[in-house]
Amino acid sequence: MRKFLFIMRYSPWPGVIPGECLDMAMTVAAFDQAVSLLFLDDGVLQLQTGQIPPARYRGRVLNPVWDALELYDITTLWVEQESLRQRGLDATRLLRPIQLIRRPDVPDLIAAHDRVVSG
């Protein structure tokens, strides 16, 4: 079994990239690999509660996908404290319980994985 880390760096819309990253993570998990997610930069916005996107982006809301992650055994989620703070987000009010990591510790987290995918 290989350890995969997906680094989520993009805001939830207007792009399709966050959804595509999750597709990739779930595909790998379906092949019985260990998958972790790390939210960095604008990627932390994906975790914000109470998002109401403009109507034309409604189809891209990822909330149903988040619920599916546990079915795929993707339970290790990390979020970088500094990215949260820079965007004024409160770690206690995110979509789901998530482990905080400080920026100086991110390189060690990356080094601890066999395959690192940024998107």
Add this chain to the structure above:
Amino acid sequence: MKYAIQVNCGFTRSMLPVTACRFIEAALEGGNEVIRVFFYHDGVWNGVACPQNPCAEDWPRLAERYRVELVLCVTACENRGLTGATTLLPGFCQGGLGLWTDACLRADRLLVFAD
């Protein structure tokens, strides 16, 4: 060294596809193996035949000379309106994420070209 390569960006935003192309050729010339090149996100634009594509001749040449598999993610294509009617460059094909996972698991190293 056995490589799996992922290209995430299109040619309109950055020169990374050119870098990827050159890296792949150098790696193969150096006796390494490239299991598969998987184009994801905006990287799928690299497979489109259009005059602005800086690697429009390089990718088909890689595919022909070294038998490198160039796979555009079919879902990423659909998300960007690249349908069956789009003309792809020779050497490219469409495939699913299973092909990417397979390449990742067989390779010694995964290299992602992303901006």
